[in-house]
Amino acid sequence: MSGSALFETFARAPLAFDHGEGTWLVTDKGERYLDFAGGIAVNSLGHSHPHLVAALTEQAGKLWHVSNLYEIPQQRRLGERLADATFADKVFFTNSGAEALECAIKTARRYQFVKGHPERFRVITFEGAFHGRTLATIAAGGQYKYLEGFGPKVEGFDQVGFDDIDAAEKAITSETAAILIEPVQGEGGIRPVPTQSLKRLRQLCDQHGLLLIFDEVQCGIGRTGKLFAHEWTGVTPDIMAIAKGIGGGFPMGACLATDEAAVGMTAGVHGTTFGGNPLAMAVGNAVLDVVLEDGFLEDVQRKALLLKQGLAGVADEFPDVIEGIRGTGLMLGLKCVMPNTKVNMALRDQHFLAVPAGDNVIRLLPPLTVTDAEISEALDRIRAGAKGLADAIAAAAAK
Numbered sequence: 001m002s003g004s005a006l007f008e009t010f011a012r013a014p015l016a017f018d019h020g021e022g023t024w025l026v027t028d029k030g031e032r033y034l035d036f037a038g039g040i041a042v043n044s045l046g047h048s049h050p051h052l053v054a055a056l057t058e059q060a061g062k063l064w065h066v067s068n069l070y071e072i073p074q075q076r077r078l079g080e081r082l083a084d085a086t087f088a089d090k091v092f093f094t095n096s097g098a099e100a101l102e103c104a105i106k107t108a109r110r111y112q113f114v115k116g117h118p119e120r121f122r123v124i125t126f127e128g129a130f131h132g133r134t135l136a137t138i139a140a141g142g143q144y145k146y147l148e149g150f151g152p153k154v155e156g157f158d159q160v161g162f163d164d165i166d167a168a169e170k171a172i173t174s175e176t177a178a179i180l181i182e183p184v185q186g187e188g189g190i191r192p193v194p195t196q197s198l199k200r201l202r203q204l205c206d207q208h209g210l211l212l213i214f215d216e217v218q219c220g221i222g223r224t225g226k227l228f229a230h231e232w233t234g235v236t237p238d239i240m241a242i243a244k245g246i247g248g249g250f251p252m253g254a255c256l257a258t259d260e261a262a263v264g265m266t267a268g269v270h271g272t273t274f275g276g277n278p279l280a281m282a283v284g285n286a287v288l289d290v291v292l293e294d295g296f297l298e299d300v301q302r303k304a305l306l307l308k309q310g311l312a313g314v315a316d317e318f319p320d321v322i323e324g325i326r327g328t329g330l331m332l333g334l335k336c337v338m339p340n341t342k343v344n345m346a347l348r349d350q351h352f353l354a355v356p357a358g359d360n361v362i363r364l365l366p367p368l369t370v371t372d373a374e375i376s377e378a379l380d381r382i383r384a385g386a387k388g389l390a391d392a393i394a395a396a397a398a399k
């Protein structure tokens, strides 16, 4: 018991931050931490980005909330900008990633329903997936640790092995509505899905009348150096869930779809009180202003290479601590030899923040605005943390 009035659902680090400046978080005692956790891929433009602060405060002075019973011009604008920049024609705004996934799953099921296939409601997902914490999205993710104790698993999700496209093909039945996949698994341990596999999934969906849903909640909004990770592969989905980075720290998400895929989402079949409210839309538009600026994503790609090369050097230096580097863009993972929680603590001791993930990986998700100097500083801190652990291993072995 922590003695606090809060649910004990989070194993919190004993750290409280007072404010943030770009890639840095500052505690109430004035200690500075280099933030490569980024609120788990949320702070896409770092902390207190002046353009986001201005957009939010300007909107806060005008209008916080109106219901979706009325026109919300900022929402219309952000929807159009997202559609212009992607495969999508239609957008539904939500407050979180899980709600964006709920909307994506509902959109796929309604599509099959209005196309005369109410029996098609099942969704194929992949081992290691994470799609959120609602009852449906824990069923989609299929991880026992998130399902245990919450009653019967929501019906309609069939899971196959990570990147096992043959198994996905075998899992298709007359009840299948869609295939749902993260192009780069985040929580599952920074595992990019090979281009060839996404191409085969696209073919399977086309062949069987299924919808392809991408979950880009973590890997989207410039994280991999393209606006969306799937752009590297040339494969487009029918539906896509996004969140995290689009709000830069303001809670929001969205479900994007083609006109065809969204055909069943007619007036009254789905809704939200807060989704797409003026505050969220002001920030979402401001994030896009920056991410879509000429040269911004190219610079993310350049910095990502710098970081990845540096990390490979650190892994070579400390093979007893870091087994290898994986991932793409500014979504990189350190595959650890010892438990990742221990490595994470050693990094925290260096005032460096990262996030543990599945498959014994430490995730690095710095803001897309990270500077070259901060990358170099990060490498120094990771090296120092790894050296401390390697020295401890050597000392224990010498005993």
Ligand SMILES: Cc1ncc(COP(=O)(O)O)c(C=O)c1O
Residues within 6 Å of the ligand: 040, 096, 097, 098, 099, 101, 130, 131, 132, 133, 182, 186, 187, 215, 216, 217, 218, 219, 243, 244
């Ligand atoms: C890929 C992916 N999908 C969905 C979610 C759920 O998003 P939220 O926590 O905003 O509901 C997450 C959150 O980590 C995620 O990484």
